[in-house]
Amino acid sequence: MAxxxxxxxxxxxGWAFVMPALALIGLFMIYPILWSLWMSFQTGRGMNxxxxxxxxxxxxxxxxxxxxALGNTLIFLAIQVPIMIMLALVFAxxxxxxxxxxxxxxxxxxxxxxxxxxxxxxxxxxSIFSNEGLATQVVAxxxxxQIAWLAEPFWAKxxxxxxITWRWTGYNMIFYLAALQNIDRSIYEAARIDGVPARAxxxxxxxxxxxxxxxxxxxxxxxxTLQLFDEVQNITQGGPSNATLTLSQYIYNLTFRxxxxxxxxxxxxxxxxxxxxxxxxxxxxxxxxRR
Amino acid sequence: MSAGVRLEGLRKSxxxxxxxxxxxxxxxxxxxxxxxxxxxCGKSTLLRMIAGLEEIxxxxxxxxxxxxxxxxxxxxxxxxxxxxxxxxxxxxxxxNMGFSLKYAGMKRDEIRRQVDEAARILGxxxxxxxxxKDLSGGQRQRVAIGxxxxxxxxxxxxxxxxxxxxxxxxxQMRIEIAxxxxxxxxxxxxxxxxxxxxxxxxxxxxxxxxxxxxxxxxPLDLYDDPDNIFVAGFIGSPKMNFLPVEAQGGALTLxxxxxxxxxxxxxxxxxxxxxxxxxxxRPEHFRKEGEANLEVTVEIVENLGGETYVxxxxxxxDILTIATGGVRGVRQGDRMTARFSPSDALLFTPDGMRxx
Numbered sequence: 001m002a003x004x005x006x007x008x009x010x011x012x013x014g015w016a017f018v019m020p021a022l023a024l025i026g027l028f029m030i031y032p033i034l035w036s037l038w039m040s041f042q043t044g045r046g047m048n049x050x051x052x053x054x055x056x057x058x059x060x061x062x063x064x065x066x067x068x069a070l071g072n073t074l075i076f077l078a079i080q081v082p083i084m085i086m087l088a089l090v091f092a093x094x095x096x097x098x099x100x101x102x103x104x105x106x107x108x109x110x111x112x113x114x115x116x117x118x119x120x121x122x123x124x125x126x127s128i129f130s131n132e133g134l135a136t137q138v139v140a141x142x143x144x145x146q147i148a149w150l151a152e153p154f155w156a157k158x159x160x161x162x163x164i165t166w167r168w169t170g171y172n173m174i175f176y177l178a179a180l181q182n183i184d185r186s187i188y189e190a191a192r193i194d195g196v197p198a199r200a201x202x203x204x205x206x207x208x209x210x211x212x213x214x215x216x217x218x219x220x221x222x223x224x225t226l227q228l229f230d231e232v233q234n235i236t237q238g239g240p241s242n243a244t245l246t247l248s249q250y251i252y253n254l255t256f257r258x259x260x261x262x263x264x265x266x267x268x269x270x271x272x273x274x275x276x277x278x279x280x281x282x283x284x285x286x287x288x289x290r291r
Numbered sequence: 292m293s294a295g296v297r298l299e300g301l302r303k304s305x306x307x308x309x310x311x312x313x314x315x316x317x318x319x320x321x322x323x324x325x326x327x328x329x330x331x332c333g334k335s336t337l338l339r340m341i342a343g344l345e346e347i348x349x350x351x352x353x354x355x356x357x358x359x360x361x362x363x364x365x366x367x368x369x370x371x372x373x374x375x376x377x378x379x380x381x382x383x384x385x386x387n388m389g390f391s392l393k394y395a396g397m398k399r400d401e402i403r404r405q406v407d408e409a410a411r412i413l414g415x416x417x418x419x420x421x422x423x424k425d426l427s428g429g430q431r432q433r434v435a436i437g438x439x440x441x442x443x444x445x446x447x448x449x450x451x452x453x454x455x456x457x458x459x460x461x462x463q464m465r466i467e468i469a470x471x472x473x474x475x476x477x478x479x480x481x482x483x484x485x486x487x488x489x490x491x492x493x494x495x496x497x498x499x500x501x502x503x504x505x506x507x508x509x510p511l512d513l514y515d516d517p518d519n520i521f522v523a524g525f526i527g528s529p530k531m532n533f534l535p536v537e538a539q540g541g542a543l544t545l546x547x548x549x550x551x552x553x554x555x556x557x558x559x560x561x562x563x564x565x566x567x568x569x570x571x572x573r574p575e576h577f578r579k580e581g582e583a584n585l586e587v588t589v590e591i592v593e594n595l596g597g598e599t600y601v602x603x604x605x606x607x608x609d610i611l612t613i614a615t616g617g618v619r620g621v622r623q624g625d626r627m628t629a630r631f632s633p634s635d636a637l638l639f640t641p642d643g644m645r646x647x
């Protein structure tokens with residue numbers, strides 16, 4: 001189609017406006033993504049790298065630390081995300097009750113962890129679960145055993161799960177609360193008159209109606225957990241004996257703590273990309289509209 | 292199957308604010324009762340109190356012979372249709388209608404039979420697999436009615452069910468609801484702010500204002516024989532004209548209409564000379580003939596084809612609405628004589644009570 005001069009000028013002006021942003025996105029996002037894909041086929045240490053084909057991918061399957069980190073990450077994912085989503089839903093439904101007094105206060109209290117600094121709260125959790133920490137004392141007060149929270153592999157995982165649940169439940173709850181407040185109240189009144197029990201109202205009405213939001217939060221939580229880094233780095237440093245080591249932390253170690261192995265670290269990064277893609281597809285499939 | 296409803300001194304307060312101030316009402320089985328009144332008169336609150344969605348602050352509610360004040364909404368033998376339809380958006384029409392029956396312990400075959408029967412009555416058979424978002428407003432409201440029908444309630448409650456529909460659908464659904472009532476012979480309590488709905492559907496209209504009943508009666512009773520100026524003004528469309536008058540030697544002087552005199556309507560008591568009152572005359576009671584006449588100047592003419600409404604004034608008086616039948620050719624600025632028969636007019640005291 002022939003363009004008028006005005007049209008061409010407008011196009012040029014438009015491009016001029018978006019160019020700075022495009023240049024920055026290209027330089028700091030698209031270029032690194034493509035470069036890391038290239039790097040993931042490089043082997044060698046430090047700056048001494050050569051093209052290694054699928055060598056890094058073969059190395060993954062023989063690398064016990066990678067397999068431990070993958071296992072840990074998937075355990076965190078499989079246990080923490082469902083617990084957090086359920087908790088967030090329950091809190092949201094409770095806070096949506098107009099007869100509850102002090103709703104604003106509770107809402108703020110539950111959401112507040114989401115705005116605290118990752119490092120600050122991690123250090124707090126580390127102190128709570130230290131040998132003389134609050135958690136240890138509370139357990140002892142109720143006559144429980146002395147638990148070395150951060151020194152035992154099982155309990156270290158529990159602490160990490162508790163920490164991220166504390167930090168992110170309120171964040172997810174806000175999405176549910178917003179969605180719940182958009183549901184017409186008379187739907188619940190109709191259900192009440194029709195004698196639908198409260199449990200069935202929750203499972204047969206509320207949850208199906210929140211399905212799109214639940215799907216959204218599940219996917220962002222999955223991505224977040226697959227990228228889990230700050231908490232483990234600050235609370236357990238991946239210990240004891242790699243019991244809480246996550247994929248992100250392993251990438252960090254490969255790049256910055258050990259003799260730098262950029263190529264292999266890039267390969268592990270792409271494992272996260274593939275996992276996110278696969279899990280998101282599965283979640284969309286599970287939540288598909290069955291008619 | 293259908294039960295009566297009895298309200299005895301029913302009250303409702305939110306904190307210090309009393310919204311229902313002592314309502315007594317007797318609804319017979321199979322009766323179609325319409326609560327009507329302006330916004331905020333408490334008609335929806337009263338319906339929700341019958342439904343069990345609002346707590347009752349004082350007085351007694353009986354459905355059938357049982358006192359229902361503290362009985363859960365699901366055990367009152369009622370079903371309700373909401374203004375917003377309140378359908379479950381993730382369920383198809385069949386599941387929407389059958390959902391509650393599952394929790395009533397009904398067998399699957401029986402649910403299917405009940406739902407099919409309701410769908411047949413409402414003409415929904417072809418839509419059973421659709422979801423609410425794929426239905427028109429009228430179809431959604433039919434599904435909501437279907438959901439009520441399958442429960443075989445003793446009393447149906449309708450909360451402004453047609454308010455979200457466009458004018459044409461509203462007329463259609465109105466006819467549908469009237470047909471349903473004659474088919475099901477169930478007790479219906481229906482809330483609306485639309486007096487045409489009230490007039491056309493009701494066996495009995497209850498006019499509410501400020502949480503109190505102003506008058507109860509058949510539609511024509513309220514139209515012909517209103518107890519007070521509020522009911523007279525609320526029932527009938529266009530609204531009744533109200534003219535300030537003063538009694539003078541057995542006739543009425545129109546104080547705001549140039550001191551013109553019209554004959555006294557037939558009322559039971561004699562008005563003292565100098566006593567002020569309000570004369571009420573419906574637009575449709577102005578005719579070509581009549582002993583009383585008003586000289587007016589036309590301001591606005593609304594031609595509806597079969598009916599022509601003339602809005603006219605006499606000097607500085609309030610606007611009078613005159614229904615002239617099919618008369619055409621009336622123009623703005625024309626002078627005309629509006630005649631009426633005094634026996635059609637109503638008289639009210641200054642505080643709004645009817646003088647009979």
